[in-house]
Amino acid sequence: GENVEQHPSTLSVQEGDSAVIKCTYSDSASNYFPWYKQELGKGPQLIIDIRSNVGEKKDQRIAVTLNKTAKHFSLHITETQPEDSAVYFCAASISYGNNRLAFGKGNQVVVIP
Amino acid sequence: DTAVSQTPKYLVTQMGNDKSIKCEQNLGHDTMYWYKQDSKKFLKIMFSYNNKELIINETVPNRFSPKSPDKAHLNLHINSLELGDSAVYFCASSRLEFTGELFFGEGSRLTVL
Numbered sequence: 323g324e325n326v327e328q329h330p331s332t333l334s335v336q337e338g339d340s341a342v343i344k345c346t347y348s349d350s351a352s353n354y355f356p357w358y359k360q361e362l363g364k365g366p367q368l369i370i371d372i373r374s375n376v377g378e379k380k381d382q383r384i385a386v387t388l389n390k391t392a393k394h395f396s397l398h399i400t401e402t403q404p405e406d407s408a409v410y411f412c413a414a415s416i417s418y419g420n421n422r423l424a425f426g427k428g429n430q431v432v433v434i435p
Numbered sequence: 436d437t438a439v440s441q442t443p444k445y446l447v448t449q450m451g452n453d454k455s456i457k458c459e460q461n462l463g464h465d466t467m468y469w470y471k472q473d474s475k476k477f478l479k480i481m482f483s484y485n486n487k488e489l490i491i492n493e494t495v496p497n498r499f500s501p502k503s504p505d506k507a508h509l510n511l512h513i514n515s516l517e518l519g520d521s522a523v524y525f526c527a528s529s530r531l532e533f534t535g536e537l538f539f540g541e542g543s544r545l546t547v548l
Contacts, residue, residue: 356536365439365525365539366478409476422491423537425478 324349324416328426335402336434343410343429346394351417355395357386358411360428366411370397402433438462441526441540448516449548455512456543458526466490467509468537469501470525478525484509516547 325348335341347355356371372379372386372395379386383402388395399406409430413423441458448454460467468491469481483491487503498514513520526540 358537360476363541365527365541366537367539368536371536411478422480422483428476428478430476 324352324414324424326412326414326424326426328412328429330429331427332430332432334432334434337402337404339402341397341399341402341406341431341433343397343412343431344394345396345412345414345426346392347414347424348393349414349417349424350390350393352414353417354415354423355386355388356413356423357384357397358413358425360409360411362408369410399431402431404433404435407431407433439526439528439538439540441524441543443543444541445544445546447546447548450516450518452516453512453514454516454545455510456524456526456545457508457510458540459508460526460528460538461507462528462530462538463507464528464530464538465506466529466531467503467506468527468529469509469511470527470539472523472525472542474522481524482509482511513545516545518547521545521547 327346353374358366359369360366383400385398409428411428412426416422439460466485468483481495482501484503500512503509523542523544525542527537
């Protein structure tokens, strides 16, 4: 089945620096790749997504890049702020059977003021 | 107005009891889901319903029974609770099945003693 791996599991950055989280996936037919942010005590919330016909997408300080050949995609956060501290989940669509998402195990990002 | 609301937010109960978690969405979405998040933050899908019809039942013990009285509600009933059922349970909804944004509730933290 689809396997989504995220790394690093924990990332600490100084406020103002950039943070990059990488995900790899195994199903070459996956075509939808969202990123979710989960703040403490809350449910995950979509922050950005990308479809397989696009290589990069940007929304203010966050961007996602997709390399279909290598089957990996990355979340980039620039000019990090304390409110960026959260758990970030990547996911990839599964092409077989019922459409569904496979989530990675999450990355804890800590922004140090 | 909360888009996806679930109750209760916290639930502490003894092993062997039966409990229910309720979920309602006011987004007019056709698809609703239950996810389980364990202590390591891993998000795992349990069920998905599309227009009150069960679409995904992801190898969940039959002690867990979802019920969708209408497309705006998806409740989760758990019989004979076990220690391993302790987790945070998230309800979510989407306009289309897994091809767009998932809107998560705030979660229901279940603790089985």
